[in-house]
Amino acid sequence: xxxxxxxxPAWTDALPEAVPMVERAAAAGLGAVEGDLVVLLTDDAxxxxxxxxxxxxxxxxxVLSFPAAGSAAPHLGDLMLAFGVCA
Numbered sequence: 001x002x003x004x005x006x007x008x009p010a011w012t013d014a015l016p017e018a019v020p021m022v023e024r025a026a027a028a029g030l031g032a033v034e035g036d037l038v039v040l041l042t043d044d045a046x047x048x049x050x051x052x053x054x055x056x057x058x059x060x061x062x063v064l065s066f067p068a069a070g071s072a073a074p075h076l077g078d079l080m081l082a083f084g085v086c087a
Contacts, residue, residue: 001036002026008043010083035076047082062086 004019004026011018022039030037040046044060052058054066062085067077 002030003036003038004041005038006041007046008041008083010043010087011041014083014087030076033076035074037076038078040078040080042080042082044082044084047080047085050080060085 002023004022006012006019015021018041022041026037026039047064048058048060050064051061054064060082062082064080065077066079068075
């Protein structure tokens with residue numbers, strides 16, 4: 001299952017089909033791999049905060065990825081995309 005969460009409405013304002021587009025892209029990228037993936041469409045400030053916390057880089061970046069480690073469930077991981085940097 002691919003779950004897309006829109007935290008920053010700029011994503012859907014600029015691209016009304018953002019959610020189905022991300023679902024299609026993630027499905028294509030995963031291919032036959034089974035598992036769950038969460039994609040968060042957010043803003044630069046949120047990505048900057050997470051980037052500073054986990055990577056010691058106090059700046060936004062386009063994408064952050066977090067693989068699931070040691071999970072008994074079929075969760076593959078999480079992705080965060082920053083609207084401003086991606087735009």
